[in-house]
Amino acid sequence: MRTGSEPSTARSPLRMRLWLSLWGMIWAVFGLTAFVLTGRAGWAAACGVLLVVTVTDFCFVVRHIRQGSHYQPGRDVPPYEPDRGERGGLGR
Template structure:
């Protein structure tokens, strides 16, 4: 059931995004190092760009997690306001 307020009250799985960003950061660092050692500058640069993107994402997600319940509400807070009926009908 849609209430129309989902984009305003949507939640993000920030902890999962944090671990996926960390995983991407590690693989990008590995790729940058490996491609630099085998003298493939194009692939090393591509992995370097991915490293920077993952690092920025990791910083943003960490900041949002530290902001607390505004960005990461607990299980007792509903994801959206319940349908009161009559609205939009």
């Protein structure tokens, strides 16, 4: 919901998440191989789970980046009134 107090130069953190997930994937692969080679199955499983999480995050981030930017109202559009629940919703 738009409140009107957003900065005009606000940017999406998707590129930062992309690089952080790449960094996490590199370390998870390194840890997975190191722990498999040393025979520590518990730590290798933990690194494997971390690898799955970082690959999933990477895929979501790439998907959102490829979707492109979405419509954002300009400065001439006033902020929306907050929903006060007066009109009856799904819970009534």
